[in-house]
Amino acid sequence: MNRKIYSYLLAGLLSGVTFSTLGQNLDSVKRKRPNIVFIFSDDHAYQAISAYGSTLAQTPNIDRIAKEGVILKNQLVTNSICGPSRATLLTGKYSHKNGFKTNENPNFDLNQTIFTRELQKAGYNTAWVGKWHLGTLPTEALNYFNILPGQGHYYNPDFIHNNGDTVRHEGYVTDIITSFAKDFIEQQDADKPFFLVVGHKATHREWMPDIQDLGAFDNIDFPIPATFYDDYEDREAAKDQDMTIDKTMVLRQDLKVEQVFNPNKEQAQELKQQLIEKWFGGKELTASQSKALEAHVKGRYTPEQEKALSDYYGKISKEFAEKKLDGKELVEWKYQRYLKDYLSTAKSLDRNIGELLDYLDESGLAENTVVIYASDQGFYLGEHGWFDKRFIYEESLKTPFVLRYPGVVKPGSDLQDLILNIDWAPTVLDLAGATIPRDIQGNSFLPLLVNNQDSVQWRDAGYYHYYEFPQPHHVHPHFGIRTDRYKLVRFYGELNTWELFDLQKDPNELSNVIDHPDYRAVLESLRDRLQELIQTYEDKEAERVLRAASEI
Known part of the structure; x- marks a missing residue:
């Protein structure tokens, strides 16, 4: 029988399933086990979401999830980078425990606790469509998958199906992924x-925006962030990075100035060499990296797509050439073009989220389906003069997270507690009434959503550890903690420095007060707490760093 008919017949029926880890409030709610849809974007900054107070763009469909459920205001990641964040989602463990510390890691170890297997044991059918970005195909961890190879392409992307086929699909990637989900x-x-x-x-x-969204923000002149011209005083790692809009962002590849959308062989090779220099520091690539880069620069557009993109960016390129910009005018022009393309790309993302929400409504599934929207980490939209992520600073540490569960999570809820992405897996398992394995390092925050928050004991600090160095972006490895007011950071390797920020007095993290006498007691307390968390999460590398410097 058609699922839609079944849904209407079963709507409102109770199953007797209880949620063992929760208090009386939810324990008394016996209901059919919910379906769970986890919408997971890539590099979507909370500063670009109107539910988080953004004035840059409107995101009505992400906002809808927040209004009909809960918005997490202090959702932190444990390693701000794409692949490792996905590994943390799947395992509920830190990078040093799940083995996937950097994007350079070619394969994810699936022979460990993966929470989707626990869902399968609990009777769930599990699936993943779209970006996977973990190398190893998830053959045994999911009942179904249809995923992008590596980073994938915005236009006419290839997908790897769980039957082993790799198929190219014509169209825009966000639309295609939504279609697969439905x-x-x-x-x-x-x-x-x-x-x-x-x-x-x-x-x-x-x-790369969808064609229908090209130029959606061209009539807007975005305000320059207050920290755009940050001089990184007293922050050596911030001074030494390679992720500025000024020097790192590529006019041709990133901003499509004089971009050729279906290059010939010579043009493709030239572009590949440029990207090897910019993205990999000119080092020799591995065979897989070289293959991926060749596929990246190769033309894949239909004649109609090529014409629309060439017409739009050709006009931008002509205007840019006529301006003859340099210095401050050039970097601010790059910033404006960056935001226009970034937000236009996000426009399609939000539209497709709305399409999926409408589909759940129309099929009668919405009332018993948990919908989650999150990004793999935060992102810089010009703050500190940057794009990308990686640092423990707020813009990349915090990521959006909204959740809707009709009848259980109160609409319009606002959660301020420090939630980590190691908490996602156990929370989903809790939602499903499934067993949470002992080796998962996170905790379910479902009790915070359904009980009086003051009655639930929760963490006082979040622990963070970033590894990938030197390329890309030359962000030095570091670990640290963030409390409700303070942040303590230890950079190590080529740099051996500490940073301390008072987020209440310095929310933009411009003043490193590590040597300020007024913060000596705070510093000692935070160092002790950092060491406790390093031991709790069994981070041997961080422990060795501190011991080698006689800091333990």
């Missing part, structure tokens, strides 16, 4: 719950 849901049996990750490529570099 197809999967439509094929499910009504008497078996499902868990689905909708992994979007947007808003990853190079920010």
Whole structure:
């Protein structure tokens, strides 16, 4: 029988499933096990979401999830980079425990606790469509997948199906992923719950908008962030990075100035060499990196797509050439073009989220489906003069997270507690009434959503550890903690420095007060707490760093 008919017949029926880890409030709610849809974007900054107070763009469909559920205001990641964040989602563990510390890691170890397997044991049908970005195909960890190879492409992308086929699909990647998600849901049996990750490529570099969104923000002159011309005083790692809009952002590849959308062989080779220099510091690539880069620069547009893109960016290129910009005018022009393309790409993302929400409504599934929207980490939209992520600073440490669960999570809720992305897996398992394995390092925050928050004991600090160095972007490895007011950071390797920030007095993290006498007691307390968390999470590398410097 059609799933839609089943859904209407079963709507409102109770199943007797209880949620063992929760208090009386939810324990008394016995309901059919919910379906769970986890929409997971890439590099989508909370500063670009109107539910988080952004004035840059409106995101009505992400906002809708927040209004009908809960918005997390202090959702932190444990390693601000794409692949490792996905590994943390799947394992509920820190990078040093799940083995996926950097994007350079070619393969993710699936022979460890993966929370989707626990969902399968609990009777869930599990699936992932879209961006996966973990190398190893998730053959045994999911019942179904249809995923992008590597980073994938915005236009006419290839997808790897769980039957082993790799197929190119014509169209725009965000639309295609949404279509795959709806197809999967439509094929499910009504008497078996499902868990689905909708992994979007947007808003990853190079920010290629859908044709219908080209120029959507061209009439807007975005305000320059207050920290755009940061001089990085007293912050050596920030001074030494390579992720500025000024020097790192590529006019041709990132901003499409004089971009050729279907290059010939010579043009493609020239572009590849430029990107090897810019993205990999001129070092020799591995075979897989070289193959991926060749596929990246190769033309793949239909004649209609090529014409639309060439017409739009050709006009931009002509105007840019006529301006003959340099210095401050050039970097601010690059910033404006960056935001226009980034937000235009995000426009399609939000539109497709709305399409999926409408589909759940129309199919009768919305009332018993948990919908989550999150990004893999935060992102810089010109703050400190940057794009990209990686640092423990607020813009990349914090990521958006909104959740809707009709009848259980109060609409319009606002959660201020420090939530980490190691908490996502156990929370989903808790939602499903499944067993949470002992080796998962996170905690379910479902009790915070359904009980009086003051009655739930929760963490006082979040721990963070970033590894990938020197390329790309030359961000030095570091670890640290963030409390409700303070942030303590230890950079190591080529740099051996400490940073301390008072987020209440210095929310933009411009003043490193590590040597300020007024903060000596705070510093000692934070160092002690940092060491406790390093031991709690069994981070041996961080422990060695501190011991080698006689800081333990």
